[in-house]
Amino acid sequence: MKRILITGAAGFLGSHLCDKYISEGYDVIGMDNLITGSLDNIAHLMPLEHFTFYHHDVTKFVHVPGKLDYILHFASPASPIDYLKMPIQTLKVGSLGTHNLLGLAKMKKARFMIASTSEVYGDPLVHPQTEDYWGNVNPIGPRGVYDEAKRFQEAMTMAYHTYHGLEIRIVRIFNTYGPRMRVNDGRALPAFFSQALRGEDITVFGDGSQTRSFCYVADLVDGINKLLLSDYNLPVNIGNPTEITINQAAEEVLHLVGSNSKIIHMALPKDDPKVRKPDITKAKELLNWKPVVGREEGFKITFDYFKTKVK
Numbered sequence: 001m002k003r004i005l006i007t008g009a010a011g012f013l014g015s016h017l018c019d020k021y022i023s024e025g026y027d028v029i030g031m032d033n034l035i036t037g038s039l040d041n042i043a044h045l046m047p048l049e050h051f052t053f054y055h056h057d058v059t060k061f062v063h064v065p066g067k068l069d070y071i072l073h074f075a076s077p078a079s080p081i082d083y084l085k086m087p088i089q090t091l092k093v094g095s096l097g098t099h100n101l102l103g104l105a106k107m108k109k110a111r112f113m114i115a116s117t118s119e120v121y122g123d124p125l126v127h128p129q130t131e132d133y134w135g136n137v138n139p140i141g142p143r144g145v146y147d148e149a150k151r152f153q154e155a156m157t158m159a160y161h162t163y164h165g166l167e168i169r170i171v172r173i174f175n176t177y178g179p180r181m182r183v184n185d186g187r188a189l190p191a192f193f194s195q196a197l198r199g200e201d202i203t204v205f206g207d208g209s210q211t212r213s214f215c216y217v218a219d220l221v222d223g224i225n226k227l228l229l230s231d232y233n234l235p236v237n238i239g240n241p242t243e244i245t246i247n248q249a250a251e252e253v254l255h256l257v258g259s260n261s262k263i264i265h266m267a268l269p270k271d272d273p274k275v276r277k278p279d280i281t282k283a284k285e286l287l288n289w290k291p292v293v294g295r296e297e298g299f300k301i302t303f304d305y306f307k308t309k310v311k
């Protein structure tokens, strides 16, 4: 039986990954310090014989008894408002946390995957973003704590590969959505769904012409799994290349919810990327992966989830 450690297990992506590997028949160890994650996301896994939860902060020494085949480091605040509130934790989990887990992976001879991000490209000057683009990041801006932690995480992980021969996987994750996103996460889609459901104004930042490309979580998990099982040690973009403006996202949510909320415009946060769209040629060619869930279907499932959460 394969044994996998998933950090950030109580978070949005981490909990879906726990589900995935439980369903694949793995022994799953979930780890989370619960600063942004929620036990609600993994409550259904807790009684299972092959799921174990460790309430632990990975920036402290990480001890896991027994063998490990895979380590997936998905712990991190991931929403711009979270890393503004927790800049030091964000830097520490990407740097110290990654170092601790790399040490563990080396000792256990486990394959090590990191959740990198489209944020390594910053406010990109190349569009769509290919993996060989080095990015346009402001290291001391408000998003720098996340972007630079993730860039350091990639560098450190690559060093363990080149110096120690560790098997590594670097997934660069683009905007992803679906059930288990936090209602008050602050990101665009949870904000728009919860505002529309409550009949509050929809807060579009800036003029709303900035673009994002939203991937449904099941597609992302499928891509991550294919990358994990591949033999490729360099970064791979996983995301949905269908690009829309934030105005369009807001209008689609309003239409789906059937809400009378009106769209209001607020100040654009500093260093907010103007465009973002993954080039997924590598994922297609190497992994035979592409997203299959369209926004209509994905938004509907997400709406059904937020209906149960928004009071």
Ligand code: UDP
Pocket (backbone or CB within 6 Å): 079, 080, 175, 186, 187, 188, 189, 191, 192, 203, 204, 205, 206, 210, 212, 246, 268, 269, 272, 273
């Ligand atoms: N955004 C918005 N209203 C909100 C939250 C976010 O207009 O209530 C915008 C944000 O400025 C950005 C885009 O939506 O341009 C996506 O933001 P999000 O926080 O979801 O993630 P990002 O892609 O910026 O990391």
